[in-house]
Amino acid sequence: MRATRASRALAELYRARPDAVLSEPEVEAALASAGAPVNKVTVYRMLDRFAAAGLLHKQVDAARVTRYALAPQGEEGATPRFECDDCHRQFRLSQGSAKVQTALRQVLQALATAGHESLAVDIAVRGRCAGCAHPADGAAA
Template structure:
């Protein structure tokens, strides 16, 4: 998957990614900045392999990339979800968002799309239960697979 933006947009997005990373109290390493920038610019969630291919010019080995992705998820800057084939896909979290998030999963191509719609309110929980997060996965066919591209 290729994400093409002009140089000014790309530089601004890199600076935004660095600021978000520093906002967690962590160092904005080149690998973290590049991966977060890529996730923020991507139109849909990406697999580890797609991310690895997209940052091929940055000398990052697979283990480092896994660590960066894990760190971004743990820091609340990215989401990790398994698709229908049980392949993890990563997407950038909305700024300030750490919990409720809705996804649409295409049953044909396996792509995962982040939606702006928040999931419904959780049901009442029994006494003593504590909800840590709520996710809603919608499943069906994306516009690319139905042939209804806009």
């Protein structure tokens, strides 16, 4: 991967916000405000390259918007995430993640014992985020 200024800015973006789950327009806007403006095609190309390199995890939300999150590190596969039905923002859930992982390992082990192979695990919780459910409380940062 060529370390262009834009891809360094992209890596920095996810390093600064490791829980971010961003769509292409959001990444494009973030790069522009970080002083590394790039066009849509280039952003998509970089995101796909990062995803192909295993750095980012590509997913499609309920509104069919493609979003990119930092790929889980190590062998712990799936990080549960929460998706808001109203604004379609996504949040990765780190709280309680260990318990989910333990339960998940048992499920995967049971599958393996039965001879099945699991290819991908995606844990998503849908609902309304705090900002949409309680707009009077003011927007959280």
